[in-house]
Amino acid sequence: MKFIFTALAIVTIIVSMTNRAFARLGIDVSALTSETTFKCTKNLGYELVIIRGYREAYGRNPGGGIDPNFITNYNNAKKAGYTKIDVYMFPCTGRSTCKTPQQQVNEMVQLISTNRVIVQRVWLDIEVNPSSGNWNFGQARKRQILREFYTAWKSTRWNFGIYSNQYQWQTITGDKNWVLDSSxxxxxxxxxxxxxxxxxxxxxxxxxxxxxxxxxxxxxCGARLDKNVFR
Structure with missing residues (x-):
């Protein structure tokens, strides 16, 4: 039997194999997660953990606040053998009770700096949460808030990135092509x-x-979490 591959088919196969060969699997968590679960996921080949460090906190602690599960989750991940750990921030936006972007970033910086926490990168989570009514402003104000969070994180000189998708970006900024910093x-x-x-x-x-x-x-591994792949 003869197999004939076109140039396009060969390139597609190579690209697919390359993507998988250099990819790293990861999980992200917000709920309290046990050391046992982290060990299980690590044994399954997940190399990276991303833990929520900051949350909207509209309830009894309005304005945004440190995630109470963060330190325990971080310690459990470390004890399970994870060495590649990131943190993400789901900021408080859209309400008059929200602390300023600078205040929220300062709180997270202080949390990490004073608890001997070592993370590779901070991710700023940009998405709409219908149950909380976040990003409940006009488009100009939403863009301004994004710029303020960007400026606050940029001033720390920490490695940081953005979590979002096309739908969320367009919903929040009003234009999928609006650029904050594509670098x-x-x-x-x-x-x-x-x-x-x-x-x-x-x-x-x-x-x-x-x-x-x-x-x-x-x-x-007995828990609810999100699965990811990274370069």
């Missing part, structure tokens, strides 16, 4: 359950992503 690493979400950096829909000046959240709220 930042981008972690995008497309729930196709495929651990390959593909199906990217350009927005914000980005033409590709650094990471992809490909499965949300998945049951893995």
């Amino acid at each position: 930042l690493p981008l972690w995008y979400s497309i729930y196709d359950k495929n651990p390959v950096l593909n199906n990217f829909k350009p927005f914000g000046g980005w033409t590709q992503g650094t990471g992809k959240q490909y499965d949300g709220n998945a049951l893995l």
